[in-house]
Amino acid sequence: MMLLAQAQQSTGNGGILAPFVIIFGWIIRAIYDGLAAMGIYNVGLCIILFTLVSKLILLPVTMKQQRSMKINQHMQPEINKITKKYRNKRDQASMMKQQEEMQKVYAKYGSSPTGGCLPTLIQFPIIMALYYVIRGVNTYIPQIARDVQFKPNLFLGMDLNSAPGFRLTPLLIIPVLSFIFQFLSAKTSMSTTQMDDSTPGAGMTKSMMYTMPLMSFVMCISLPIGIGLYWSASALFQYIQQVAFNYHYDHADMDKIIEKSREKAAKKKKKKGPSLYEKMLGMQAEQQGQQGADSNIKKSANLKSTQNIEYSGNSKGGIASKANALNKNKGGK
Numbered sequence: 001m002m003l004l005a006q007a008q009q010s011t012g013n014g015g016i017l018a019p020f021v022i023i024f025g026w027i028i029r030a031i032y033d034g035l036a037a038m039g040i041y042n043v044g045l046c047i048i049l050f051t052l053v054s055k056l057i058l059l060p061v062t063m064k065q066q067r068s069m070k071i072n073q074h075m076q077p078e079i080n081k082i083t084k085k086y087r088n089k090r091d092q093a094s095m096m097k098q099q100e101e102m103q104k105v106y107a108k109y110g111s112s113p114t115g116g117c118l119p120t121l122i123q124f125p126i127i128m129a130l131y132y133v134i135r136g137v138n139t140y141i142p143q144i145a146r147d148v149q150f151k152p153n154l155f156l157g158m159d160l161n162s163a164p165g166f167r168l169t170p171l172l173i174i175p176v177l178s179f180i181f182q183f184l185s186a187k188t189s190m191s192t193t194q195m196d197d198s199t200p201g202a203g204m205t206k207s208m209m210y211t212m213p214l215m216s217f218v219m220c221i222s223l224p225i226g227i228g229l230y231w232s233a234s235a236l237f238q239y240i241q242q243v244a245f246n247y248h249y250d251h252a253d254m255d256k257i258i259e260k261s262r263e264k265a266a267k268k269k270k271k272k273g274p275s276l277y278e279k280m281l282g283m284q285a286e287q288q289g290q291q292g293a294d295s296n297i298k299k300s301a302n303l304k305s306t307q308n309i310e311y312s313g314n315s316k317g318g319i320a321s322k323a324n325a326l327n328k329n330k331g332g333k
Contacts, residue, residue: 020129025140027053028133032141041147043137044155044229051233054130055241066245068111071261074254075109110262134230153226160226174228175220181235182213188242 028050035046055062079102086098106112137160138144144152153160157170164171186209216235220228249257 017125017129017132020126021132024050024054024129024133025136028137029141029143032143036143036147041150041152042155043141043144043152043160043226044158046141047134047137047160047226047230048233050133051130051230052237054126055234055237058126059241062241063245066249067257067261070245070249070254071109071111071258074258075105075111078105107265108262109258110260110265112265130230131227134227137226155225155229158225160229161224163224164221164228166221171225172221174225174232175217178220178228178232178235179213179217181232181239182216183209185235185239185242186212188239188246 028046031049031053032043032046035042035049082098082101082105085101086094089095089098102113133140138153158174162171164175190206190209216231220231
């Protein structure tokens with residue numbers, strides 16, 4: 001409870017992330033105590049080990065995300081083919097047809113357009129909670145004040161509370177390492193996808209391979225190197241993970257993986273019903289069908305109205321003709 005109160009004061013409680021923040025606070029404190037028991041008083045090493053533990057905690061979610069990415073890689077050529085087929089067609093009927101064909105491809109591979117988003121959304125609050133812990137590391141490890149004679153806040157002679165700034169200093173090694181590891185991680189991750197220039201979002205994905213490492217570099221320059229160290233270690237472990245995943249899937253039987261994914265998707269659909277994406281497609285199809293029905297009714301009504309007018313005109317014309325003929329006959333008499 002005391003740790004909870006201290007966390008609330010130092011990090012603003014993390015809002016709705018408070019439970020994650022407290023749990024990770026306990027973990028980093030346990031790691032520090034374990035190192036201290038071995039006579040190692042170093043917060044920098046503690047942050048690196050803490051980053052490793054956090055990656056292991058997120059490993060099941062990461063594995064699911066990687067599997068989804070690998071399946072998407074195999075079906076991407078079919079998606080690209082459909083995209084090219086309807087590239088210049090913007091009418092509603094063509095767009096609906098495109099979505100239907102894409103849905104068949106997703107069903108074929110047991111995947112979903114939003115399949116890779118959920119793991120990312122799950123990871124985001126956890127990553128934010130990790131940031132809160134690293135930012136308030138002195139609060140979550142109160143032993144640091146007691147062990148000050150060991151200078152635990154130094155890592156390779158660098159003060160973890162100092163920011164490199166835009167100046168030549170040994171502290172710049174942390175932002176540089178962050179840039180390198182982020183770039184390697186992004187480049188290795190991009191090797192799991194096959195996109196050409198016609199694929200939607202291809203240009204943005206490629207540009208992110210350079211912009212994300214650059215943003216990481218700038219942030220690590222501006223923030224204390226304790227956070228930069230976490231950022232760099234996280235990118236390094238992410239790169240190692242990505243290399244391992246790529247090796248695994250390059251030697252895996254993708255036919256079996258896709259078959260399992262299809263079976264799992266079928267069971268999920270049977271249990272929970274159509275996915276949100278399928279429901280949206282169904283609503284669009286129903287709306288299009290209703291619009292078509294309304295259009296047919298309108299055409300039918302206009303045709304009937306035209307026929308009534310013509311019939312009325314013909315009827316009047318027939319009566320008038322008969323009246324004129326009768327008058328002529330009387331006159332003739």
